[in-house]
Amino acid sequence: MTMKLDPITKKFSGTLEKTKDSSQSWKGGKFKRTKSGYVLVRVERDSPLFCMTKPPFYKDWAYAFEHRIIMARYLGRPLTKNEIVHHINGITDDNRIGNLRLTNRHNHFGIDRKEIEELKGQIRILQDRVTQLEAENVILRSN
Numbered sequence: 001m002t003m004k005l006d007p008i009t010k011k012f013s014g015t016l017e018k019t020k021d022s023s024q025s026w027k028g029g030k031f032k033r034t035k036s037g038y039v040l041v042r043v044e045r046d047s048p049l050f051c052m053t054k055p056p057f058y059k060d061w062a063y064a065f066e067h068r069i070i071m072a073r074y075l076g077r078p079l080t081k082n083e084i085v086h087h088i089n090g091i092t093d094d095n096r097i098g099n100l101r102l103t104n105r106h107n108h109f110g111i112d113r114k115e116i117e118e119l120k121g122q123i124r125i126l127q128d129r130v131t132q133l134e135a136e137n138v139i140l141r142s143n
Helices: 066-075 105-142
Strands: 002-005 012-015 030-032 039-044 061-065 083-087 100-104
Touching: 039 066, 061 066, 066 083, 066 100, 100 105
Parallel strands: none
Antiparallel strands: 002 012, 030 039, 039 061, 083 100
């Protein structure tokens, strides 16, 4: 709060400034978009990653998707518009680097189908193994 007493009018003038540090609702510049589930983070204008932000732009900052910022920091460079950060487990607010994969728009659409087919194959192998173990278990119990 910046208030000054004017010596001539004997009235206080100034503005009530609520800083991010003094605000009870300040969450470190992060918030979750409710519809899509993605997390947005505040990026200061002087950051080398400011080029990755989305409108609206404020005086000294803007918001960017947290998963893109995390990947950019991991790579040590800003991401291009054609680079997509894929959430491996499909949970859009799980932004651990181990859950993120960098891809491009062309390949991004095929990731899910390819992973599903791989998982189906693994499930078939495991089901066959369970059937085999159950049969061995029956034989062992009968002895």
